[in-house]
Amino acid sequence: MMSAARKVLLVEDDEAQANWAKLVLTRGRFDVTHCQTGGQAIRAMTKEVPDAVVLDMRLPDVHGLEVLVWIRRNFFDVPVIVLSNAMQEMQIVEAFSAGADDYVLKPAREAEFLARIAAMMRRKGHAVSGxxxxxxxxxxxxxxxxxxxxxxxxxxxxxxxxxxxxxxxxxxxxxxxxxxxxxxxxxxxxxxxxxxxxxxxxxxxxxxxxxxxxxxxxxxxxxxxxxxxxxxxxxxxxxxxxxxxxxxxxxxxxxxxxxxx
The missing domain is CATH 1.10.10.10 (Winged helix-like DNA-binding domain superfamily/Winged helix DNA-binding domain)
Incomplete structure (x- = not known):
């Protein structure tokens, strides 16, 4: 019996980058839901919780960091990978401080991108204790x-x-x-x-x-x-x-x- 495809919420307003990410994720056998704004992402997550989130930082309605903070407040165990072209150390540190599980620079390489998502899901899948x-x-x-x-x-x-x-x-x-x-x-x-x-x-x-x-x-x-x-x-x-x-x-x-x- 085949297992259900893992669900990824992609939050990206750039059409070319979104099309690339959707293609790569689909090849990796992920079920992709695409949102172009932070507001759309929040509404989508209140209706269905994904297995992981791929989040761009530059969104048209709100900064991606603020969406990341909202996700961490409401969905503490959903892994989030930031996909960004910001290479400055402070911006990367801010993303991790806000709750990102990983940070990938654009343009991402397909094999590495999929491997990072898979590794992130494995880490989050470990049994919770404490x-x-x-x-x-x-x-x-x-x-x-x-x-x-x-x-x-x-x-x-x-x-x-x-x-x-x-x-x-x-x-x-x-x-x-x-x-x-x-x-x-x-x-x-x-x-x-x-x-x-x-x-x-x-x-x-x-x-x-x-x-x-x-x-x-x-x-x-x-x-x-x-x-x-x-x-x-x-x-x-x-x-x-x-x-x-x-x-x-x-x-x-x-x-x-x-x-x-």
């Missing part, structure tokens, strides 16, 4: 188990996946669409949206029952959820915040991300 600790909550990534103050907490698999994803993005808003896509593997609709709300309610209830008062899974109106940790004291109410990257996606590229440069 523990995330937040205010008495310990999330064991290897065993997919949760403890609060050392005591095990029973959680349904989906509850665990939600809590782990929120913990990986502590303090940041995670879109409802992103949660549904990553955990359910599908696009959001009314039924799965209600299911998400139910699981979030159960997580909150379990945190409360186990005496957690300084960590809160908050709703952010019309966006999603944010996990907050207030060290040393209980959390008080807080006003929702809006993620500028999401405005870029919703507005078709007119709203710009905050500059990182």
């Amino acid at each position: 523990t995330i600790e937040i205010g008495g909550i310990a999330i064991d990534l290897g065993w997919k188990a949760v403890r609060i103050d050392g005591e095990p907490v029973r959680m349904a698999p989906i509850e665990y996946e939600i809590l782990e994803m929120m913990a990986r993005h502590l303090g940041s808003v995670v879109q409802r669409e992103v949660l549904v896509n990553r955990i359910w593997g599908r696009s959001i609709d009314e039924a799965v949206s209600r299911s998400l709300d139910t699981h979030v309610y159960r997580i909150r209830h379990k945190l409360k029952v186990h005496g957690v008062s300084n960590v809160s899974l908050r709703s952010v109106y019309n966006l999603g959820y944010r996990l907050e940790w207030c060290r040393g004291r209980a959390l008080a109410g807080a006003a929702p915040e809006r993620d500028d990257a999401l405005r870029l996606a919703e507005g078709g590229g007119e709203a710009m991300l905050p500059s990182l440069l």
